[in-house]
Amino acid sequence: MRLLVSCRILPWRRDFSSTARRRVIRDISELPDRVRPSYVQRPTNTLLSLQWPSPPRNILITKKKRTPGITNSLIEYSTHLSTTYPSINVIVEPESADEIHERVSFPVYTYQRPEHGNASPEHLSDKTDLVCTLGGDGTILRASSLFSHATSVPPILSFAMGTIGFLGEWKFKEYKRAFREVYMSGASDAYAKLEDPEVDHRSFPPASPDDPLDKPLSYADIRGKTMGANRTARILLRNRLKVGVFGPDGSRMNSLPESGDTYALNEVIIHRGSSPHLKIIDVFVGGRFLTEAVADGVIISSPTGSTAYSLSSGGSIVHPLVPSLLLTPICPRSLSFRPLVLPAETPITLRLGEKNRGREVEVSIDGKRISEKIGVGMEVRVLGENVKSEDGEWCGGVPSIVRGVNGLEDKEDDHWVGGLNALLKFNYPFGDQDSGH
């Protein structure tokens, strides 16, 4: 439906004037390969430190849908990045590319929307250094779903537009400082004097034969003031769920066979959906039958998702760093189906047995419904993602950049405790303190 105006496909665009040349949509396949950061744990801190080997260049920016004014924010933000950090390439989603490419003075990169609803966009996970989201929790979930078949997700920096969500961290007005901290994070040699007016801010890197896009940028190239090696962005590595949905015949239903499992950030659910009747779901834990759930549905949630649907269904709040999976029933027809918290490495299977009347059920991952007809005989198989490799390296998960800078913890709030109190109104006290009664 949407036409991808790729430079490769439409090379004549290159002949245009320099102004016009910038108003193009390019394909992400043209971008240099991704810069992979490492995550370092300091003994005194449970959060990780982000360490770029060289400055990030390819920045994906996603925005909330159907929100007035948000396109302007996208333009403002991407223009800031492109102007302040000339080596940066801006990637946006296809619709955003259509919307903004004529209104900005730099090329925007995008990707082909995959044909199969649950497939991941090609090249995206090989080219994206950093993801920035403008919106709420839903926008973060959608951004994370763009990497739902990738084992390595780029760090995500989230800006709230309007109300702050539980997963988001920064207010949009903080974007300059927040981005700079992330951009410089862990650089130990030299630093850009980024806001120095004398610096020659090249609006676009030269397209010379030895294109700088092909060799990594070095922090030494960036002139400017030192920020101190210890001031690193703080990463909360959120472990995800590996989800496979299988039909009665054993075939995969949530993705193309070659893409394998889908990763979920919050949860996967089976639910009665549009049927007004109870569903009967067999639950297996660690390969053994645990119980038959007669309920509206069942949630398998990550600790991150413990404050999402699972919370509404009566689950406990689990800190994102507890390596665990939550099994939370939705409206069970039983007085004794208490939510369970299981080790992250426990395989869980939900099977929709023969007893079910209704033909179709809802299966959703992170609030996105899996579209195929799913019914009796289906299985959802889940395993927690391992975020520490054999040799002790941190890998996998969704690296979420949280407020505060490592090295300055004492002056900062704990983001999670803050979220409980300010957003979830955890243990909100009784009384008339804020009523005009």
Place this chain on the structure above:
Amino acid sequence: MRLLVSCRILPWRRDFSSTARRRVIRDISELPDRVRPSYVQRPTNTLLSLQWPSPPRNILITKKKRTPGITNSLIEYSTHLSTTYPSINVIVEPESADEIHERVSFPVYTYQRPEHGNASPEHLSDKTDLVCTLGGDGTILRASSLFSHATSVPPILSFAMGTIGFLGEWKFKEYKRAFREVYMSGASDAYAKLEDPEVDHRSFPPASPDDPLDKPLSYADIRGKTMGANRTARILLRNRLKVGVFGPDGSRMNSLPESGDTYALNEVIIHRGSSPHLKIIDVFVGGRFLTEAVADGVIISSPTGSTAYSLSSGGSIVHPLVPSLLLTPICPRSLSFRPLVLPAETPITLRLGEKNRGREVEVSIDGKRISEKIGVGMEVRVLGENVKSEDGEWCGGVPSIVRGVNGLEDKEDDHWVGGLNALLKFNYPFGDQDSGH
């Protein structure tokens, strides 16, 4: 689709031989008018006593759907009634009439299935003296929904087929004794010697000019042994909800405009249904704004329904004789939305405001989905049914015949307490008492 083989419509059937003549399907409009019992409260008992002015004659029998063997039970049961109580007329649902009329030696009465899905069958509430259900709670709910526009529902006698439900009371094998108790309930003059072999059991009342159908039967006509005036069937009068569903333009959506409100036995719910997103529902209580529910949905339940969906959603168990309405959220996105129990006479309104993204929501009454497209702007208005008239008479509600005979309470279980323990496994003790561990 189904052809109602009514005697009036197809009079030639009348000319058949007496055997054949019985194998007909007749229309309920031919039946004598309903016999309305009264319900008497004894000081020592919270349950009511059923008191027939004259023996019931028109018995509606409904059965569970899609259950093997149940048609045979229907035939067995209706044959017993027809043989033992010759003055009784058997009414069944249209499908059942098709299934059994050729296999029984008495005429079966039925009604036209209404064209509009939520309308009530014509004449049914004017002709039915007593309802018998063969099935589980779902069958009772379906039977009660046949009277969902009637202010006066006939008493319901329920037989469990297989597992006992929470609303049902008798095992099918008890049907002879159970029916007799109900049939004779409150007769104070004389009684039938019902199982006396000498009695001439007329298999069908004579179709004479002065058809006995037109004048009420008297207990004096029934020869037989006295059962004692105090042995009356025990009635639990379950108060219902009066539900109106209105579109954004104020038009009724749950029924034909002329049929007015629909009565629910368990509950009415608004639910996100097939949309994977939260719904935002404004709740008004007593005409005043109470709260904005952000949730999967909201339940308004009768005390009877407190052990149904509301229970699964975390509601308290409310005894059916507490005159109340329950407001129970389904998976609310709030830590502080505790279920509420409100006075039965409180009007409650649920309104689906503009903020909702999804176009369509599920509205279900007693587990039956209201089919019309229902969306933003819609309102569900609920009021508890009043089961005591101004002058202190018991009226309305669903008169459910519960185990035990008034006058013999001491030897009987409390049916509700029994149900909590045996069926809901209320406060089921920990330990290995029944495990083979």
Place this chain on the structure above:
Amino acid sequence: MRLLVSCRILPWRRDFSSTARRRVIRDISELPDRVRPSYVQRPTNTLLSLQWPSPPRNILITKKKRTPGITNSLIEYSTHLSTTYPSINVIVEPESADEIHERVSFPVYTYQRPEHGNASPEHLSDKTDLVCTLGGDGTILRASSLFSHATSVPPILSFAMGTIGFLGEWKFKEYKRAFREVYMSGASDAYAKLEDPEVDHRSFPPASPDDPLDKPLSYADIRGKTMGANRTARILLRNRLKVGVFGPDGSRMNSLPESGDTYALNEVIIHRGSSPHLKIIDVFVGGRFLTEAVADGVIISSPTGSTAYSLSSGGSIVHPLVPSLLLTPICPRSLSFRPLVLPAETPITLRLGEKNRGREVEVSIDGKRISEKIGVGMEVRVLGENVKSEDGEWCGGVPSIVRGVNGLEDKEDDHWVGGLNALLKFNYPFGDQDSGH
């Protein structure tokens, strides 16, 4: 300990100067008998209207304990009453009498503190027309406990000092208007021009031979502007629990044998108290065994108490006008002990059986511990109070004066809905609306 300085006991005080004469503590037995109001239900309103046959005269004022400044408020309030309504007699608790009698220019009445901890003060319920409380919910509970052996409790008007409680209604600064509304409530003949400076406010009624104390005051005696017959104070008649605590030998433990049952406004609880071990409590409902609770304890609560301890233990919120009793377990060792809501007229018994290890348990009524040694074999028997007599009159209960005036409902909030939202933070929405995040 405290010496009651009663006028009868110490008649020499009468000989003092008129100033001194007022600084006395008198015994309530000297007061004229109580004026009993009636409670009228209007069809359009669930709250009752307070109707005095003649203006109230004997006003009991109780105050919160251990609260700085509250004695000054008591003096301010009682002085206002005494000055503005000369026929009013001020009753206070013995400690308050000691504290204030030298600081006010009118006599204060009080009573003998009963010797037995759980007995009621003599005469109090025969002499008190109206109770005013200065404090929070605890003060209202304590005031109500002064009438815990009386079947007819005077209306209670509550002023919050500091934070508003759930049972309290007015802020202290509203006391003039609030009291006047109550004082005049239902007077249909004539009204006092109460704040008219010309009126001769007799500071004390003359102690003539035909003491006006002996004949009821009439609204006609009170000169002033009409307030309109429809402007009546609104009464929420809170039904209480009738509680009997019995030892293993069947003897009463919560009161003197002659005082009979104790009435509770919130609840009665059995609890493990200081023992660190589970208690095992047999629960009987309607005379039949319901269940064995293995738990920290069990609460039997009135609907009023549903927002107190029962709420903290997971009970539903029940509107005070739902005639019911709540059975809520405290930390039960069972996954399936859901709170129950039972008809108000159901007798409930809790029995502490032989299986219990600990010798002693806590039994508390409205947060006040019953002091005697209570242990194995003990029984707590509870029944809801009936607030409507055979002939349809409202009686019993705790008549709580709630905000708003009958006849002006539309302009007023619903006090209960308001309390849910403003005080209990019912369904408090997520998000950062009031955070400075």
Place this chain on the structure above:
Amino acid sequence: MRLLVSCRILPWRRDFSSTARRRVIRDISELPDRVRPSYVQRPTNTLLSLQWPSPPRNILITKKKRTPGITNSLIEYSTHLSTTYPSINVIVEPESADEIHERVSFPVYTYQRPEHGNASPEHLSDKTDLVCTLGGDGTILRASSLFSHATSVPPILSFAMGTIGFLGEWKFKEYKRAFREVYMSGASDAYAKLEDPEVDHRSFPPASPDDPLDKPLSYADIRGKTMGANRTARILLRNRLKVGVFGPDGSRMNSLPESGDTYALNEVIIHRGSSPHLKIIDVFVGGRFLTEAVADGVIISSPTGSTAYSLSSGGSIVHPLVPSLLLTPICPRSLSFRPLVLPAETPITLRLGEKNRGREVEVSIDGKRISEKIGVGMEVRVLGENVKSEDGEWCGGVPSIVRGVNGLEDKEDDHWVGGLNALLKFNYPFGDQDSGH
């Protein structure tokens, strides 16, 4: 009170006949030092394998209190050990030593009961190779509390007497097989032909100058059939809580200053205890203020304790292998205090602030009350125990021997899933399956 009849103290006992000599109570200080097993993790299994370097010799057996018949079981069990495994030394608690030493033909070892209530018995943790408990969960908790100041607890083998608890695993009648499996666990060289009648079962090892007690036993010394190196006992390493209770002046209140923190297997609680009023407890997480709990109390629980008090208070069920701490309020006066699951390494502090009325509160560890007067200003500080050392070795925790043998998993139940279903009646289905309705 009790006199420890130690061999060292009363040497004349040594002069007695050999029969008499055995009827002595000896002090554990005489025993050879403890044999410390290692715990090996197999990739395919989440449970650990018990591996003795040499056969265990010093076996502590504890039994339930106040239970008729249990002393006989203790005698039966200890006699079996002593007869079948001649090198084994039986250690019992002081009271048991008094009870049984005259009834058995081998010496029993015991220890001095410490004077200070919360101190640990001297030498016990240096001498005990294995703990066996005869009783229920309470007996296991008491056994574990004997090691509440030790960083290394011996493996615990638990036999249920009567009903099976959630922490216990074997029925008493299985003791022979169960003990042999534990005894031989991980022996890779040679095995005893344990039940071979030809074997000379020395009823007691000779007390020669070169006492065999002083050199470790080798599996090679035990003649008999090989059991296979893979058949090892399965260990669930339950991580504990490190608890410090501090007075307002910063002094330790739960133990002697030199013993440091106390380890809890289930939980530590602060509770209102005998006071009928709410407590106000400040909760700090990771050094930062989290919330003010207004409640009956607060529980900090290990995952093992998640099925104990925390469950009764509404907490989720957490698998013992999820490295976490639970913060569960007891009857909080808030609608929004949902239980929390935090990373095991998070320090939590509970502080009893100035606002509290009552002077004294209950602080209990594993159901045992800390006796000192504890009140305003007190702090409870908790940290999860780390069960994996820097170099990846398993250490600490309570090594609980669970059913099944490693290497034979497929034929065995999952003990935890089994416990949920059989003991906690997790998700117990509705219906009349086991009622005689």
